[in-house]
Amino acid sequence: MKKFFALLALVAALVVTFTSCKPDDEIYNPQCKIRKIWYRSDVYAPNEVYNYDSKGMLTNITIDSAETFDFMYNKDKTVSRITHVGEFYTETIDLTYTEDRLVTKMVYTVDDTVRQEIVFTRDEETTRITKIEETYEKAFFDRYYILYRSKLYDAFMGDINTIHQLAKSADSKDLQLHSVKTITYAPGEKEKYENIESIVEEYPDLRRVVTRTFTYDPESFNPFYGLQFAYAKYAGYYVNNKLKETEEVKTAGVVTRYEEKTYSYEGEHYMNDKKYPRQFITISSDNNIPIHTYILYLKK
Numbered sequence: 001m002k003k004f005f006a007l008l009a010l011v012a013a014l015v016v017t018f019t020s021c022k023p024d025d026e027i028y029n030p031q032c033k034i035r036k037i038w039y040r041s042d043v044y045a046p047n048e049v050y051n052y053d054s055k056g057m058l059t060n061i062t063i064d065s066a067e068t069f070d071f072m073y074n075k076d077k078t079v080s081r082i083t084h085v086g087e088f089y090t091e092t093i094d095l096t097y098t099e100d101r102l103v104t105k106m107v108y109t110v111d112d113t114v115r116q117e118i119v120f121t122r123d124e125e126t127t128r129i130t131k132i133e134e135t136y137e138k139a140f141f142d143r144y145y146i147l148y149r150s151k152l153y154d155a156f157m158g159d160i161n162t163i164h165q166l167a168k169s170a171d172s173k174d175l176q177l178h179s180v181k182t183i184t185y186a187p188g189e190k191e192k193y194e195n196i197e198s199i200v201e202e203y204p205d206l207r208r209v210v211t212r213t214f215t216y217d218p219e220s221f222n223p224f225y226g227l228q229f230a231y232a233k234y235a236g237y238y239v240n241n242k243l244k245e246t247e248e249v250k251t252a253g254v255v256t257r258y259e260e261k262t263y264s265y266e267g268e269h270y271m272n273d274k275k276y277p278r279q280f281i282t283i284s285s286d287n288n289i290p291i292h293t294y295i296l297y298l299k300k
Contacts, residue, residue, distance in 0.1 A: 032223045032271045033058075033298040042294040052298070063151050076101055079229055084152040091152050093229060102127055103228050108157055110150075115140045116157065118231065128194070129237070132181040139175065141167035158232045170205050179203045186216070195238040207252045216240040220265055221274045223295060241265055241277065260285040269297050 033056070036046035049062040057077070061069045072081040078101050082093045089111050096105040108116040114137070121131040141163045153160045163177075170177055179201055186197035201210040220241040230236030242263045249257035267278025280293040 032221075032269065032274075032276045034223055034295060035298045036296040038294040040292055046296075061155075063155070067151055069152055069155070082152070082156065082229055084150075091150060093152070093156055095229060100127070106157070106229070106231060108153065110140070113137075113140075118157075128183075128185060130183055132183070134179045134181070136163060136167065136177040136179075137175070138167045138170060138177045141177070154232065156229050156232055166203065166206060166208070174205065177203070177205060186214075195240055196234060199234065209250045211246075211248045211250075213246045214238070214242055215244045217243050217265070219275060221276050223276045223297070241280075258285075271297075 033052065034050050036050070037048040038044070039047045045065055047064055050058060051060050051062070053059050057073065058071050060071060063069070067084060067086070070083045071079055072083070074080045074097075078097055079095055081095070084091050091108070091110045094107045094109065095103055096107075097103055102122065104120050104122075106118040107114055116137065117135045119133045120129050121133070122128060123130050141160070150160055167177055181202075182200045183196055184198045185194040187194065195216045196214055198214070199212045201212070202208070203210075216238065218240055222235075222238055222241050224230050224235045225237070225239050227236040244263070245261045247257070247259045247261075248255060261282055261284050264281045265277035265279065266281065269276045269278055276295075276297065278295055278297075280295070282291045282293070283289070284291075
């Protein structure tokens with residue numbers, strides 16, 4: 001859940017950052033700036049604190065009062081790099097864009113060695129992302145999982161625990177693990193601003209296919225939409241907040257896992273007549289235990 005929102009705050013992954021874009025641009029431009037996030041309870045210190053400069057640009061995010069993720073920008077104000085300098089290692093996420101400021105690649109590096117690449121393919125007419133190809137350094141995610149348990153990765157890139165398990169189970173002698181993700185969008189009035197309807201993730205080396213489907217609340221807006229680096233759980237890639245998500249995992253054509261998550265929202269924060277929730281409530285069919293996430297926004 002934490003990865004979902006933090007890298008959905010994030011956390012990492014797409015286009016224009018904190019400035020307005022022309023009307024026909026893909027809106028990766030959050031209307032609401034997040035200030036603090038709490039997981040499970042908002043009576044203690046926040047789990048995430050977002051810090052901005054005098055011009056409203058995000059400078060860093062502090063996690064659990066212990067780790068800081070620093071942001072660097074290109075001249076067009078898109079995020080170029082996120083860096084975390086830890087006690088034992090340094091990790092970065094680098095982003096590459098088209099001339100129209102649409103993300104084309106994300107690269108995750110630890111100690112100056114590339115550990116993962118994400119490459120985006122877009123429809124030429126709509127510029128929407130239609131395919132995502134990922135390449136993982138298998139040995140890193142297999143052997144160094146304990147040492148490199150990364151909050152930066154979980155926040156912006158994905159679920160490092162899942163990738164660790166997949167890397168361990170891969171029998172191929174190939175040094176890399178590959179996946180291809182195909183994206184289908186839900187119908188909408190604006191072809192470029194549609195929500196994601198389904199994502200099919202294929203891992204050829206493992207004969208593994210993961211199918212995710214989504215439904216949305218059209219009246220509630222996702223505060224993480226527009227954070228191009230928020231790739232984990234695709235947090236930055238849909239306009240409205242989710243109502244339901246399903247996940248079906250098939251291995252060699254046999255269903256090995258099925259999960260449903262339902263989402264509800266409480267509290268209201270308005271920005272430009274759009275409603276953003278102050279509290280997210282997630283319930284998984286795995287245990288039916290509600291998980292609460294609380295968000296404090298910057299004042300208008």
